[in-house]
Amino acid sequence: xxxxxxxxxxSEYLDKRLDDPRRxxxxxxxxxxxxxxxxxxxxxxxxxGVRGLPEGEPPAGFSQQVMARIRxxxxxxxxxxxxxxxxxxxxxxxxxxxxxxxxxxVYLYRANxxxxxxxxxxxxxxxxxxxxxxxxxxxxxxxxxxxxxAPAGVPPSAPPEAExxxxxxxxAREAGRLESSDSRDRALMARAPKQETAQESxxxxxxxxxxxxxxxxxxxxxxxxxxxxxxxxxxxxxxxLITNAPPDKKEELTARVNEIVARSGGTIHPAAEKDDRExxxxxxxxxxxxxxxxxxxxxxxxxxxxxxESQRSPNAPPSGRKPxxxxxxxxxxxxxxPKENAPAAPPHPN
Amino acid sequence: xDGTDWEWVQRVQxxxxxxxxxxIQRHQKPIFxxxxxxxxxxxxxxxxxQEVFLAAYRAIxxxxxxxxxxxxxxxxxxxxxxxxxxxxxxxxxxxxxxDPIDSAEAPDPLADLPHPGPNPAQEAExxxxxxxxxEGLNGLxxxxxxxxxxxxxxxxxxxxxxxxxxxxxxxxxxxxxxxRLALKAKLADYFDVxxxxxxx
Numbered sequence: 001x002x003x004x005x006x007x008x009x010x011s012e013y014l015d016k017r018l019d020d021p022r023r024x025x026x027x028x029x030x031x032x033x034x035x036x037x038x039x040x041x042x043x044x045x046x047x048x049g050v051r052g053l054p055e056g057e058p059p060a061g062f063s064q065q066v067m068a069r070i071r072x073x074x075x076x077x078x079x080x081x082x083x084x085x086x087x088x089x090x091x092x093x094x095x096x097x098x099x100x101x102x103x104x105x106v107y108l109y110r111a112n113x114x115x116x117x118x119x120x121x122x123x124x125x126x127x128x129x130x131x132x133x134x135x136x137x138x139x140x141x142x143x144x145x146x147x148x149x150a151p152a153g154v155p156p157s158a159p160p161e162a163e164x165x166x167x168x169x170x171x172a173r174e175a176g177r178l179e180s181s182d183s184r185d186r187a188l189m190a191r192a193p194k195q196e197t198a199q200e201s202x203x204x205x206x207x208x209x210x211x212x213x214x215x216x217x218x219x220x221x222x223x224x225x226x227x228x229x230x231x232x233x234x235x236x237x238x239x240x241l242i243t244n245a246p247p248d249k250k251e252e253l254t255a256r257v258n259e260i261v262a263r264s265g266g267t268i269h270p271a272a273e274k275d276d277r278e279x280x281x282x283x284x285x286x287x288x289x290x291x292x293x294x295x296x297x298x299x300x301x302x303x304x305x306x307x308x309e310s311q312r313s314p315n316a317p318p319s320g321r322k323p324x325x326x327x328x329x330x331x332x333x334x335x336x337x338p339k340e341n342a343p344a345a346p347p348h349p350n
Numbered sequence: 351x352d353g354t355d356w357e358w359v360q361r362v363q364x365x366x367x368x369x370x371x372x373x374i375q376r377h378q379k380p381i382f383x384x385x386x387x388x389x390x391x392x393x394x395x396x397x398x399x400q401e402v403f404l405a406a407y408r409a410i411x412x413x414x415x416x417x418x419x420x421x422x423x424x425x426x427x428x429x430x431x432x433x434x435x436x437x438x439x440x441x442x443x444x445x446x447x448x449d450p451i452d453s454a455e456a457p458d459p460l461a462d463l464p465h466p467g468p469n470p471a472q473e474a475e476x477x478x479x480x481x482x483x484x485e486g487l488n489g490l491x492x493x494x495x496x497x498x499x500x501x502x503x504x505x506x507x508x509x510x511x512x513x514x515x516x517x518x519x520x521x522x523x524x525x526x527x528x529x530r531l532a533l534k535a536k537l538a539d540y541f542d543v544x545x546x547x548x549x550x
Contacts, residue, residue, distance in 0.1 A: 011527035015501075017508070045541050046533045049483040050502040058382040059396050063374040066403045067367075073404070074367055 001025060003036050010040050014047060235285060235330035237293075237311050241304035244336045250282055253303065253333065257284055260299045264292035266326075284331040293327065304333055355419035362410050370410070374403050377420060380504050381427050387499050388431050389438070390488065398434050402427045417513055424506070424514045428496065435492065486536035494529035501526055 006029045012018050013026050030037045059065075084090050245253045261268055266288035288296055297306065355376065361369035381402055386395035405426050413422055487495045493515075500506045500514065512522045 008527070011530055012523060015508075017523075042534045042538065042541060043530050046483075046486070046530055046537055047502050049479060049537065050487070050498055050533075051505075053387065053480055053483060053503060055379065055383050056386050056392065056395075058378045058399060059392075062378055062382070062396065062399070063371050066374055066400050067371050069400065069404060070367060070370065070407050073408075 001029065003029075003033060006030075006033070006036050007039055010036075010043055014040065014044055236327040237309065238330045238332070239297075239300070239306055240308035240332045240334065241300065241306050242336055243304035243333045245303065245333070247335060253282055254284075256303050257282075257300075257331065260296065260303075261286050261288065263299065264296040265289050266292065266296070266329075281335070282331075282333045284329075286329050286331065287326045288329055290325055290327050293329075296329075300331075307334075356415045359410060359413055359415070359419055362407070363413075370403075370407055373406075373419065377423050378403075380420070381423060384424070384427060384499055384504055385431055387484070387487065387503060388495060389434060390484075391438075394434060394438065398430050399427075402430050405430070418510065421510050421513050424500070424504075424510075428514060432492070482537060482540045486533050489536045490529060490532050493525065494532055497522070497526050498529045498533060 006026055009018060009022065009026060013023060018026070030040060084094070243253060258268060261284075266286050269285045269287070300306065355373060358369050358372050362373070378399065382395055382399045385398045385402075386392060389395050389398060402423065406423055409426075413419070487498065490498070497511065497515070500511050501508070506514070508519060508522050508526075511517075511526075512519045515522070517525070
């Protein structure tokens with residue numbers, strides 16, 4: 001090995017990390033090489049100098065100081081403990097606060113839910129509350145009859161309508177029977193017989209589709225979307241009839257209504273043909289030429305007795321429908337024999 | 351004080367906080383000395399050593415006994431010292447190491463030796479040598495000074511240094527050799543003068 005190779009291993013040689021053969025090679029070289037010998041001596045001096053540095057002692061009481069800090073740290077409550085200790089005081093306190101917050105949240109949710117739902121829908125309707133608004137006295141002017149169902153969210157009269165709805169809700173709340181559906185209001189407007197109104201109050205179903213009111217609030221998209229549109233549009237005339245057709249002959253009744261409507265040149269909205277199965281009250285929503293209305297009523301008298309005929313309020317907003325020569329009619333058939341256990345209906349305002 | 355480090359560590363891990371004091375007493379001196387020689391200031395070294403043991407206590411549940419406790423502690427100390435050196439600034443640390451007041455405050459390891467002690471001339475020469483060595487160390491790169499302190503001052507074996515610094519064994523050998531060559535170069539004048547004086 002030459003001097004460079006020897007000098008590369010001098011540190012390991014001094015640290016006694018070389019095996020015997022290599023150690024002998026280096027020692028043989030050092031005997032004959034004063035340069036490498038000087039190098040190894042200087043390295044050794046440096047090592048000895050470092051090893052000879054005096055060892056300092058840590059400050060007195062060093063370990064006690066560290067232990068004092070450790071104990072202080074160990075006794076320091078964790079954030080979790082800080083939150084809940086003392087348990088006897090803080091847990092009941094937190095529980096009470098939690099209950100208050102939850103109660104407030106539920107109260108606010110319940111207080112705002114119907115308003116939000118109705119605002120979201122912003123459906124124009126003629127649902128004037130019977131408690132606040134007199135029933136329509138004049139028939140609707142023939143020049144501006146609504147034609148089609150208004151889509152949900154039709155804008156023109158939305159803000160006043162929302163306000164009016166809110167007024168209706170407050171009035172209904174005062175009367176102790178809050179109902180949030182405009183179909184419910186429409187039913188009241190129709191001046192249905194006492195037992196029908198009572199049944200509607202009890203079942204809270206939509207007179208057109210028999211769907212629960214909660215569904216008619218309708219923020220979820222469902223397969224019943226067309227039906228909901230039908231629910232949201234107010235008919236021009238609501239006719240209520242008593243029929244002597246047996247409840248199991250609904251198909252026959254439906255067929256006869258179809259015939260009469262067809263003869264009068266009208267059309268039935270398929271989405272509104274659903275029956276209220278529980279109450280056994282067939283409902284129809286149809287469009288009819290205005291000129292055929294008298295004939296339609298005459299023919300209708302063959303299958304039932306008209307007990308109520310109400311027209312849309314002239315004060316009601318135009319429901320977003322364009323004026324046309326047709327009118328929208330809602331037909332409701334009641335069985336001839338009212339149910340025995342039907343609760344008494346609230347008195348009609350008029 | 352009987353029992354291995356690992357046994358005492360396990361007692362601490364099982365919730366016996368006071369057992370940690372035994373571990374402090376066993377390792378405080380080498381840790382303090384390493385930090386003192388590397389940071390060059392007694393106060394800084396003392397604070398740093400406290401932080402090392404506090405950090406070790408906080409993390410003691412992570413120690414699995416795979417390495418020596420001293421190796422684990424040295425690793426914490428090295429990290430602590432690197433951070434402190436950055437904060438202090440190397441120059442300040444080096445000046446502090448050579449501060450005569452600081453040197454005077456440092457306890458003399460030979461003070462308790464029985465008489466007759468070294469004569470004043472020998473004592474002065476010894477102090478001069480220590481100062482030169484420390485000056486030489488301070489003039490080295492950070493990693494060079496560290497590896498010399500670990501091996502030649504603390505007598506930590508190559509293998510443990512490799513674990514502390516997370517380096518391959520071959521790198522430890524070559525780095526130590528380079529550091530010694532660098533220190534030799536720093537001390538060359540001093541030792542040459544000394545050698546000539548001895549010969550004269």
